[in-house]
Amino acid sequence: MAASYWDSTQRKFWTFTKQQxxxxxxxxxxxxxxxxxxxxxPDRRHLSIHFYQQLTKMARPLAIRQQALATAQVYVxxxxxxxxIRRTNPALVLATALYLACKMEECPQHIRLVLAxxxxxxxxxxxxxxxxxxxxxxxxxxxxxxxxxxxxxxxRSLAELQTQFLLTMEENxxxxxxxxxxxxxxxxxxxxxxxxxxxxISLAVVCKPTQGGPQLHAAGLTTALQTLxxxxxxxxxxxxxxxxxxxxxxxxxxxxxxxxxxxxxxxxSLYEVWESYNDKACKDQIAKFVKARGLDK
Amino acid sequence: xxxxxxxxxxxxxxxxxxxxxxSGTYGRVYKAEGKNxxxxxxxxxxxxxxxxxxxxxxxxxxxxxxxxxxxxxxAHPNVVHTVEIILEEKCxxxxxxxxxxxLLQIIHHHNQPQRQAIPAPTIKSILYQLLQGLVYLHRxxxxxxxxxxxxxxxxxxxxxxxGDLGLARLFYKPLQNLFNGDKVVVTIWYRAPELLLGSxxxxxxxxxxxxxxxxxxxxxxxxxxxxxxxxxxxKKMVPFQRNQMQKIVEIMGMPSKDRWPLLxxxxxxxxxxxxxxxxSRFHRPQGLENWYQTCLKNNQYPHxxxxxxxxxxxxxxxxxxxxxxxxxxxTADNALQHPYFTVHGIPSENCFQDSKIKYPVRRVSQEDxxxxxxxxxxxxxxxxxxxxxxxxxxKRLKEG
Numbered sequence: 052m053a054a055s056y057w058d059s060t061q062r063k064f065w066t067f068t069k070q071q072x073x074x075x076x077x078x079x080x081x082x083x084x085x086x087x088x089x090x091x092x093p094d095r096r097h098l099s100i101h102f103y104q105q106l107t108k109m110a111r112p113l114a115i116r117q118q119a120l121a122t123a124q125v126y127v128x129x130x131x132x133x134x135x136i137r138r139t140n141p142a143l144v145l146a147t148a149l150y151l152a153c154k155m156e157e158c159p160q161h162i163r164l165v166l167a168x169x170x171x172x173x174x175x176x177x178x179x180x181x182x183x184x185x186x187x188x189x190x191x192x193x194x195x196x197x198x199x200x201x202x203x204x205x206x207r208s209l210a211e212l213q214t215q216f217l218l219t220m221e222e223n224x225x226x227x228x229x230x231x232x233x234x235x236x237x238x239x240x241x242x243x244x245x246x247x248x249x250x251x252i253s254l255a256v257v258c259k260p261t262q263g264g265p266q267l268h269a270a271g272l273t274t275a276l277q278t279l280x281x282x283x284x285x286x287x288x289x290x291x292x293x294x295x296x297x298x299x300x301x302x303x304x305x306x307x308x309x310x311x312x313x314x315x316x317x318x319x320s321l322y323e324v325w326e327s328y329n330d331k332a333c334k335d336q337i338a339k340f341v342k343a344r345g346l347d348k
Numbered sequence: 349x350x351x352x353x354x355x356x357x358x359x360x361x362x363x364x365x366x367x368x369x370x371s372g373t374y375g376r377v378y379k380a381e382g383k384n385x386x387x388x389x390x391x392x393x394x395x396x397x398x399x400x401x402x403x404x405x406x407x408x409x410x411x412x413x414x415x416x417x418x419x420x421x422x423a424h425p426n427v428v429h430t431v432e433i434i435l436e437e438k439c440x441x442x443x444x445x446x447x448x449x450x451l452l453q454i455i456h457h458h459n460q461p462q463r464q465a466i467p468a469p470t471i472k473s474i475l476y477q478l479l480q481g482l483v484y485l486h487r488x489x490x491x492x493x494x495x496x497x498x499x500x501x502x503x504x505x506x507x508x509x510x511g512d513l514g515l516a517r518l519f520y521k522p523l524q525n526l527f528n529g530d531k532v533v534v535t536i537w538y539r540a541p542e543l544l545l546g547s548x549x550x551x552x553x554x555x556x557x558x559x560x561x562x563x564x565x566x567x568x569x570x571x572x573x574x575x576x577x578x579x580x581x582x583k584k585m586v587p588f589q590r591n592q593m594q595k596i597v598e599i600m601g602m603p604s605k606d607r608w609p610l611l612x613x614x615x616x617x618x619x620x621x622x623x624x625x626x627x628s629r630f631h632r633p634q635g636l637e638n639w640y641q642t643c644l645k646n647n648q649y650p651h652x653x654x655x656x657x658x659x660x661x662x663x664x665x666x667x668x669x670x671x672x673x674x675x676x677x678x679t680a681d682n683a684l685q686h687p688y689f690t691v692h693g694i695p696s697e698n699c700f701q702d703s704k705i706k707y708p709v710r711r712v713s714q715e716d717x718x719x720x721x722x723x724x725x726x727x728x729x730x731x732x733x734x735x736x737x738x739x740x741x742x743k744r745l746k747e748g
Contacts, residue, residue, distance in 0.1 A: 055488040060421055154410045155417060157517070162407035186405025190353040190435045193408075193416070198433045200417040201518070 056243065060199035065129055067240055072132065079135045086137040090340040093333050096324050098136075099235040101333035102127060105145055109168040113160055115153060117231065122152035122202050124234040126192060132240070133195050140346040141337055142173045147188040155200050162186065205230045208248035216252055216297065226255040229318065236321050242310055249306055250314040256297055273319055353405075355436045362386060362434075363443070365719050367712035374411070374514050378719050379446065379712045389446035390431060394439060394719060405438055411514055412440060418490060418513045419444075426481030428501055428511040441719070447501030447509055449707055451562065455497055457707050459569050464705075465647035468656050471566045473699035474500075476689055477508035478559060482680040485510070486552045492516050495558035496535045497565060506698035536592050537561065537571045541603065542674050544593050546615035553674035556683065560669030567658060568643040572599065588619045597623060600670065601633035608673035636667055653691075661688035 056062060067075070080087045092098060103124060110120055126148040146169035153160045162182045170179045193200070209230060213223050229251040233239060238247060257278045278294055301308055341347050363380040366389075370377050375396040382388050395412050419430035419442055431443040451474070458466050478500060485492055492499075494515040501509040540557035542550055564572035575592030597603075602624065605611050624630040640663045649657040665688040668678035678686070689695055696702075 058423075058488075150407065151413070154408075154413045159410050181404075182406060183404040186407045187353045189408060190405065190438075194353070194356065194435045198416045198420040200413070201421045 056203045056245075059201065059203055060197075061201070061203055062243065064197070064199055065240055066243070067132075069237075069241060072237060072240070075132050079133070083135045083137060086135065086340070090137050090336070090343075092136070092336055093329075094324060095237075096235055096321055097328050097333055098337075099124075099128075100325065100328050101330060101337075102141070102145055103235060104330065105142070105172055106149055108172050109146065109149055109165070112168060112171075113164060115149070115160065116156065116158050118204060118206060119149070119152045119156040119158055121204055121206075121231070121234050122156055123148040125202055125239050126152060126196065126200075128234075128237070128240055130192055130195055137340045137344075138346075140341050142169065142179075142341075142347070143184060143188050144192070145169075146172075146179070147185050147192055150185055151189055151192060151200070155202075203244045205233075205244040205247035205251065208245040209251060212245075212248055212252060216256070216300075218252065218255065222252075222255040225258065226251040229254055232321065233314070233318065236317050238314055238317055242314060246307060246310045246314060249301070250311050250318070253297060253301075253311060254315060254318065257294055353435070353437075357432070357434050358436055359392065359434050359439075359441050359719060363390060363392060365392075367714050369710060369712060379710070380443075380719075391444045391446050392719065393442045393444065395441075403438075408440065414517060415514045416440070416442065418516050418518075422485070422488065422490065422513075424481055424484040425507065426477050426509055427484060428509045444511070445503075445509075447511070448504045448709055449502040450511075450710075451497035451500040451502065451566070453710070454502065454707060455565060455569055457705075463569065463647075465569070465649060466566055467703050467705070468649060468658050468662075469696065469701065470699050470703050471563070471658065472689065473506070473695040473697070473701065474502070474508050474566065475559070475563055476684070476695040477697075477699065478510065478562070479680050479684050481508070481510040482555055482559065483684060485516070486555070486680050489518050490516050491552050492555050492558075494535060495555055495562065496538045497562060500562070502699060506696075506700035508699060536575055536577045536589060537573055539589070539592065540674065541593070541596060541672055542614065544589050544596075545611075545617060545620070546588070547674075548615070551674055552680070553677045556669055556677050556680060557674075559680075559683070560666060563662075563666055563669060564639075564643075567640075567662070568647065572639070588616050590619070590623065593620070594623055597630055597633065599634045599639050600636055600672070602630060603672040607676075610673070610675075636670060637663060640666065655692040658688070659691070661686070661691050664688065 093101075103120075106120055106123055109115075123145070127144060130144060130148070146165055150160065150162060150165040153165075162185055166179060166182050166185060169185075173179065206227070209223075209226055213226075218226065226248075230247060233247055233251070301311070362383055363386070364383050366379040366381055368376065369379050369391065375394045378392045378394065380390045380392050382390065395409075416433055420433065423429065428447065429445040431445060434441040434443065454466065458464050482492070482495075490513075492510060492513065492515070494512060495510070499510070499512040501511045503509065538558040538561045540550070540554040543554060561572055573592065573595040575589065575595040578587040578589055578591065580586060602620070603611055611617060644657065651657070653659060665678075665683065665686045668686070669683065671677040
């Protein structure tokens, strides 16, 4: 782990406990009680899935790297811990977060191209008539984040650890996609990147990417969690040795095992919630407050 | 309502502008005093908008974003401290701690009226502090990329601070090609040979070459490799900096494949042989040692072991800094372990310790005192096309 994470603004200012996060969110909801009552929103993870899909739609034609998408997702999550979502136009916040993230991740996109993709994504949205909207929202985003824009992602920890655990190609791919998925949860603002990377590796090793490709299911993960917490009863004999090795390594290292277990549980419940995801419902509920309040003007 | 950006802090409510310090490609720097309970002196950097007279938000330049993010993230006694960043109605201000001097101004002071060498202990302390700041940056995966005397600040109590992170970049990101985007980096006189030869995989070693050049300049009071910059041609191709490379070779001699195995892999390597043609000095270079001895003699540093001369240890360190092969060049960490810094005891934390020289204070002009409205001529940092996206514009742009 690079020394820099421990002194980072990410650790010092943007890592919360679950309780702190709940409290912060309650505070901003309380300050906008009427709005919150008037415009109910789907599960936060459903919103995150929706946001991710919109970001991906914008990013694909521009060939934007995954890491910039991840950064944009964290920016959006940080922003909404400080600003009530119903006071914003999420489409504008997403496009701006992506524009800013691309600059920070050294793959800059011209503001006009981001604008064009955003218009394409939200065809009916009239707020995207000129670049100054994104430019102004950029000021708001940076200001709310106190210019603390440098992020430490688990991808680098994964790259460092993959040789240590001799991950196969498939396992590495699976771990990578678990990291991609964790941005749909609060985990990136609760746990340090290496804990997330170890979570992803553990799951990848225990689940073993099978015939179906790196597809994850809550049920499979639950079995995986049981395997990890009680490796000597592991059903599959073939994987037992590697799992044991991993568990031994975890026990000897200074990694917070409780945190890893918590992350695994969080991922399991993400995949459970995902099954009831309804894109149209998300879109409609967002559109309701945006239109009614004229936030797209 | 989410109707737009609401300024939370105002620069004029928090600071009183004392005067204007300097302007550069990035914008303007002002000297300021704290207001409303804030005490002390500050330097406030105001970024210029991309286009002159920009009246609307058009997106912040990538170099400004980098600098803001790095300034917020970094904290070290030998790196200029960032007090706060203010975003106010289309303008960006970075508020720094104030430093009365910088190395350029100190070198300048010793050049006139009569040439007088910088005391050897002062140079040693400056270098020691500079390297500590650099170790910190490199440990945090930050390359400065624009180290030069004007960017090294010195406070009245003799603390050395690395400034201007406008070109600094994080170098851990394995996926990106550092060459891509900004092709020209580091003021030419301090530019490392691998950059001059078109290297695409440059490393923190470029900062150490610059430290070597600064060390040499502190000793001799003149830039050691004072080349003339070849400008970008009309096709925006980055030219080979022939004259700069010449200046280096005239002292250091031709780089060789034996000492620098990857030399022949450098994109501009074929240009090297043409440099030598018809130039007799290439075959009889002055040699760094010769340059060093002449410099000590000219500036009347005493003979024999004494803290008043940089001595043979100084030469040894200089040689390790001005090493052609970036892989062999000394790292900031190792440079700090060099005997130069221990032979006469650890250098002082105050580079002016025991020095009787009084340096003039920073010049502050009264011409432009209005930080909010002053006009901002010129364009953004030239030669750095890092914000302009080359590539083809997306087709969909037209439909919109």
